[in-house]
Amino acid sequence: MTRALLILTTLLLIVLALAVTFGAVPLHWNDETARMILLRLRLPRVLLAAAIGASLAVAGVTFQTLLRNPLADPFILGVSGGAACGAAVATALRFNRIPGLVPIVAFAGALLATAAVFLLARRRDHTDPVRLLISGLVLNAFFSAVILISFALSPQNDLTAALKWMMGTLFGATWTSVLLVSVLLVIAMIVLAFVANDLRLLVFGEEDAKARGVDVERVKLIGFGAASIITGAAVAVSGIIGFVGLLVPHLIRLVWRRDFRMLLPLCALGGATLVVAADLVSRVVVRSTELPIGAFTAILGVPFFLSLLRRT
Amino acid sequence: MLELRNVSYSYAGVAAVRDVSLAIGEGQLVALAGPNGSGKSTLLKLIARVSAPRHGEVTFEDKPVGAWHAKEYARRVGYLPQDPDPAFPMRAIEVVVSGRAPYLGRFAWESDRDWEEASRALALCDATHLADRYLDEMSGGERKRVFLARVLAGTPRLILLDEPFAALDISHVQQFSALLRGVVDRTGCTVLFAAHDLNWAAAHSDRMLVMQSGALALDATPREVMRAEVMKAMFGFEAETVAIGGKTWVVPRT
Numbered sequence: 001m002t003r004a005l006l007i008l009t010t011l012l013l014i015v016l017a018l019a020v021t022f023g024a025v026p027l028h029w030n031d032e033t034a035r036m037i038l039l040r041l042r043l044p045r046v047l048l049a050a051a052i053g054a055s056l057a058v059a060g061v062t063f064q065t066l067l068r069n070p071l072a073d074p075f076i077l078g079v080s081g082g083a084a085c086g087a088a089v090a091t092a093l094r095f096n097r098i099p100g101l102v103p104i105v106a107f108a109g110a111l112l113a114t115a116a117v118f119l120l121a122r123r124r125d126h127t128d129p130v131r132l133l134i135s136g137l138v139l140n141a142f143f144s145a146v147i148l149i150s151f152a153l154s155p156q157n158d159l160t161a162a163l164k165w166m167m168g169t170l171f172g173a174t175w176t177s178v179l180l181v182s183v184l185l186v187i188a189m190i191v192l193a194f195v196a197n198d199l200r201l202l203v204f205g206e207e208d209a210k211a212r213g214v215d216v217e218r219v220k221l222i223g224f225g226a227a228s229i230i231t232g233a234a235v236a237v238s239g240i241i242g243f244v245g246l247l248v249p250h251l252i253r254l255v256w257r258r259d260f261r262m263l264l265p266l267c268a269l270g271g272a273t274l275v276v277a278a279d280l281v282s283r284v285v286v287r288s289t290e291l292p293i294g295a296f297t298a299i300l301g302v303p304f305f306l307s308l309l310r311r312t
Numbered sequence: 313m314l315e316l317r318n319v320s321y322s323y324a325g326v327a328a329v330r331d332v333s334l335a336i337g338e339g340q341l342v343a344l345a346g347p348n349g350s351g352k353s354t355l356l357k358l359i360a361r362v363s364a365p366r367h368g369e370v371t372f373e374d375k376p377v378g379a380w381h382a383k384e385y386a387r388r389v390g391y392l393p394q395d396p397d398p399a400f401p402m403r404a405i406e407v408v409v410s411g412r413a414p415y416l417g418r419f420a421w422e423s424d425r426d427w428e429e430a431s432r433a434l435a436l437c438d439a440t441h442l443a444d445r446y447l448d449e450m451s452g453g454e455r456k457r458v459f460l461a462r463v464l465a466g467t468p469r470l471i472l473l474d475e476p477f478a479a480l481d482i483s484h485v486q487q488f489s490a491l492l493r494g495v496v497d498r499t500g501c502t503v504l505f506a507a508h509d510l511n512w513a514a515a516h517s518d519r520m521l522v523m524q525s526g527a528l529a530l531d532a533t534p535r536e537v538m539r540a541e542v543m544k545a546m547f548g549f550e551a552e553t554v555a556i557g558g559k560t561w562v563v564p565r566t
Contacts, residue, residue: 068399069399070399070400193419194418197413197416197418197419197420200410203398203399203400203402204396204397204398204410205393205396205397207357207362207393208391208393208396210360210361210362211360211362211389211390211393212410212411212413212414212466213381213382213383213385213387213413213414215382253400257400257401257402257403259406259410261421
C-alpha cells in the first residue's frame with residue numbers, strides 16, 4: 001500500500017513541477033517580472049489547485065462512504081449548489097463591491113445547504129441515505145432557480161465574473177486563499193482520520209456498524225461536517241469545479257480496492273493531481289484566454305476512467 | 313449469560329416486540345422461530361445493541377446492555393444481519409478481517425494476529441478457498457459462509473444470526489448447521505438464530521423460542537414445539553408430524 005502512496009505522490013510532484021514551469025509567460029529566474037509572476041500568481045494558483053482538488057476528492061470519498069452510494073458527491077448532495085446559490089445572491093445584491101464578501105456568503109451557503117439536506121433527510125433519530133440523496137436533488141433544483149433569478153437581477157458587468165465562477169476558475173488565487181483552503185483541508189483530514197476506522201465499517205450498513213460498536217450518528221455528523229466545510233471552502237474560492245469528487249474516488253477504487261482508511265490519503269493525492277493537471281491544460285491550450293477548468297477535469301478524467309472501467 | 317426482562321419495542325407506534333422475558337445460558341444453540349413479521353429480527357437487534365428497548369431491560373453477563381462500552385460489547389456479541397451487503401466491491405478475506413474491528417485502536421491497522429483470526433474463521437467455515445474472491449462474484453451460500461466467518465473472527469461469546477438458512481440450498485443448510493453445532497461445542501459460546509422455517513429451526517437447535525405478534529409465545533424443546541396442536545394454534549395450519557431418526561418434522565396436511 002505504501003507503493004500506491006509513492007506512485008501518487010510522485011505523480012503529483014511531476015504535475016506540480018510542470019504546472020509551475022509552463023504558463024502564458026515563460027519562466028526565467030533572472031528576470032524580475034517573471035519571478036514576480038511565479039511568486040505572486042503562478043505558485044499560489046498551482047498550490048490552490050492542489051488544495052482544492054484534494055478537498056473535493058476527500059469530500060467525495062467521504063460522502064460516498066457515509067451514504068454507501070457510489071454516486072454521492074458534493075454536487076449531487078447540494079453542497080456545491082448551496083455555495084453557488086450564496087455567491088449568485090451575493091452578486092445580485094452587489095456584495096462584490098466589498099472584497100472577500102462573496103466567498104464568505106458562498107461558504108455560508110454550502111453549510112446552510114448541508115444543514116437543510118440533513119434536516120430534510122432526518123426522521124426521528126435516524127438519517128436515511130436515500131432521503132438524503134433525494135433531498136439534495138430537490139434542493140439543487142431550487143438552487144438553480146435562485147441562481148437564474150439572481151443572474152437576471154445582477155448588473156451586466158458583474159455577470160462575466162459570476163459566470164466565470166460558475167464554470168470554476170482559479171484566476172485570482174492568492175496566498176490567503178491557499179492558506180485558508182489548506183488549513184481547513186488538513187484539519188478535516190485529521191478529523192476524518194480519527195473516525196476512519198469507524199467510517200469504513202459503514203459500507204456494510206448502519207445496523208451492522210452499530211453492532212460492531214460504532215456510534216453511527218456521531219460518525220455521520222463528523223463526516224458530513226468535515227466534508228461539507230472543505231467543499232464549502234473549495235467552492236467559495238474557486239467556483240464550481242465538477243467531477244473531481246465523483247471521479248477521483250472511483251479512479252482510486254478501480255486501481256486500489258481499499259477501505260476508507262487508505263482511500264482518504266490516496267484520494268487527496270489523486271484529486272490534487274487531477275485539478276493541477278486540468279488547470280495547467282486550461283491555461284496553456286489556448287494562448288489568448290483561459291478555458292473553464294471544470295471542463296478539463298472532466299475531459300482529462302473521463303477517458304482515463306472509461307479505459308479503467310473497460311479493463312476491470 | 314443473556315437475560316431479557318419485560319422487553320418491548322415499537323416502530324412508529326406499532327408494537328414489534330411485546331413484553332418479552334427470557335434467559336439464555338452458555339453453550340446453547342437456540343432457535344428463534346415464528347411467522348414472518350412476528351418480531352424475530354427486532355428482538356435480535358435489541359440484543360445486538362442496534363436498537364434500545366422502549367421498555368424493559370436486556371442484560372448481558374449481569375450488566376445492562378446500554379451500560380456496556382460499545383466496543384467491549386461488540387467483542388462479546390457478534391451479530392449477522394439478514395442480508396449484509398458492502399456497498400463497494402470487497403474480497404472475502406477483507407470482509408472477514410473487518411470482524412476484528414472492535415479490537416482495533418483508533419488509528420490501528422489489522423495486526424498479524426487479526427489476519428490469523430480471519431484465516432482461522434474462514435477455515436472454520438470451510439471457505440478458505442474463497443479468501444481472495446470478490447463478494448459480488450459469489451453464490452448466496454458462499455456469501456453466507458464468508459459473513460459467518462466475519463462474525464466468528466471477532467471470537468464472540470454470543471452469536472446472533474438473522475435467518476442464516478435463507479438463500480441456502482438443502483445441502484448447505486446441513487453443512488451450515490453442522491458448522492454452528494461445531495462452533496458451539498468447540499468454543500462453548502451461545503448461538504441464537506432466527507429462522508422462519510420451523511423444520512430447520514427445530515432440526516438444528518436444542519431449544520426453541522417461538523414468537524407470535526411480537527410476544528414470546530413458547531419457550532420449549534424442539535420435540536415439544538413440533539406437534540400438530542402447536543402448529544394449529546401458532547401458525548394456523550393443520551399438520552402431520554413425522555419422526556425420523558429422533559427428530560420430528562412437520563408437514564402441512566393437504
